[in-house]
Amino acid sequence: MSGPSVLEAWREKVAAGTLKRDPEQEHAAEILSRVSEGVGQSGRGWFGRKKSAPPGLWIYGPVGTGKSMLMSLFFEHAPLREKRRLHFHDFMAEVHDDLETRRKAGESDPIRQTAKVMAKSARLFCLDEAEINDIADAMIVGRFFDHLFGEGVTVVATSNRAPTELYEGGINRQLFMPFIDLICESMEVVQLDAGHDYRRQALAGEDLWLTPLNAASERKLETLWERATGGASEEAESVMVKGRVLNVPRAAAGCARFPFEDLCGRALGAGDYLALARRYRVLFVEDIPALDESRRDAAKRLVTLIDALYENDTVLVARAESEPEQLYGRGDYSFEFQRAASRIQEMRRAEITPHNQ
Missing domain, CATH: 3.40.50.300 (P-loop containing nucleotide triphosphate hydrolases)
Structure with missing residues (x-):
């Protein structure tokens, strides 16, 4: 070898x-x-x-x-x-x-x-x-x-x-x-004490909320993944959450990558999202669809995920159907979702210095 x-x-x-x-x-x-x-x-x-x-x-x-x-x-x-x-x-x-x-x-x-x-x-x-x-x-x-x-x-x-x-x-x-x-x-x-986060530096200045769901945003996501991981080899990992195993399908160099449905389309909660936010410095989420009242549970999970990432200064790179403010349609829960949309807007630029420092 x-x-x-x-x-x-x-x-x-x-x-x-x-x-x-x-x-x-x-x-x-x-x-x-x-x-x-x-x-x-x-x-x-x-x-x-x-x-x-x-x-x-x-x-x-x-x-x-x-x-x-x-x-x-x-x-x-x-x-x-x-x-x-x-x-x-x-x-x-x-x-x-x-x-x-x-x-x-x-x-x-x-x-x-x-x-x-x-x-x-x-x-x-x-x-x-x-x-x-x-x-x-x-x-x-x-x-x-x-x-x-x-x-x-x-x-x-x-x-x-x-x-x-x-x-x-x-x-x-x-x-x-x-x-x-x-x-x-x-x-x-x-x-190692370079005084900066090389992942944040690699993504600094980039728009990290990519829309719409098309070939161009897919190519951009791949480019950002390559830069954030430094081209490191990917592998599946697992995170223990209160005795349960949370599978991470793609991980490399302190970054994790999930399809939206794996993160928010199933019964995960705040503990799962906190574990991910503390384990990884950059989280990539792919294929976030337009949401409405019929997918209120998924929207709630997305809000919980955003809160966990925001509070732990974890960088979010996402590929979505629309801009944050338009992602959840009118109706029940739209008011609550706007708070998450505001946080996404704050997080969509990876500053070298985290937002809470």
């Missing part, structure tokens, strides 16, 4: 104008290239790995600095098949499920055995949005990752926090400190 390195792929996107040159992103891409080369040579163990390749990488920084985009490039170009990419909370849920099964079976040292099972499923784990808020995670994560590294597994993680800031103020944090030490000893730590 030969091909361009992460750094080469990143530079190609800069040359094509898909991304803007950013020294911190370039530095991270260079390190990711070394990690990628190392995992490609390591096979089933460590012995083939070059000394210059770190066993893992922790990339942290605020929202919008390019962490997800770089992770997408890395995962796409990592030259091995035994690799998995998961949201950190999904990864830990899988770990807890396996641990629970082993504890019920009375196995000795279930954490070690779970690490062995996870190591058999992949030699490389790419974990998005690593965060420790749960004491159940905090109490096992150090030992688990210690065993996982011992099995020769490489971990690349992104986070909004530096390792030393994880689980701050948490119960029994002193028991969590060995995990921080493990990260600093076993993973290279790289900070």
Whole structure:
């Protein structure tokens, strides 16, 4: 599986104008290239790995600095098949499920055995949005990752926090400190802090409410998707909402994309929309039809979605039948819908600085 390195792929996107040159992103891409080369040579163990390749990488920084985009490039170009990419909370849920099964079976040292099972499923784990808020995670994560590294597994993680800031103020944090030490000893730590959201910058100045539903607006939506994601590979993802799985059909580099009917044509609620707004920085919604009293429930869901995106400074890119003010016809609920239309007008230009800052 030969091909361009992460750094080469990143530079190609800069040359094509898909991304803007950013020294911190370039530095991270260079390190990711070394990690990628190392995992490609390591096979089933460590012995083939070059000394210059770190066993893992922790990339942290605020929202919008390019962490997800770089992770997408890395995962796409990592030259091995035994690799998995998961949201950190999904990864830990899988770990807890396996641990629970082993504890019920009375196995000795279930954490070690779970690490062995996870190591058999992949030699490389790419974990998005690593965060420790749960004491159940905090109490096992150090030992688990210690065993996982011992099995020769490489971990690349992104986070909004530096390792030393994880689980701050948490119960029994002193028991969590060995995990921080493990990260600093076993993973290279790289900070991204460009001071701007590259997704917002990529969309700045564009009209993000595209009308009508025709070939021209479809082409424009594809162009904006390419720019917002930096050309990263798409994949389906899932978001956990109060124990339920919300499927995301298309996602890349911190952006998600839905047909309108998937979001507002079925029984989703405020909790679902808040989870999406907090998970993704840009939400693309396609094929929003004209609405009237016969589709009042769908209109209400759209209003709830707009509120969630607005309050969380999530960028909305939408393709619709008409302008916001004309989207819902006269009749019951038209007055309430106008508030959402006003917010859409405010959101339809992606300013580099979010509206609530």
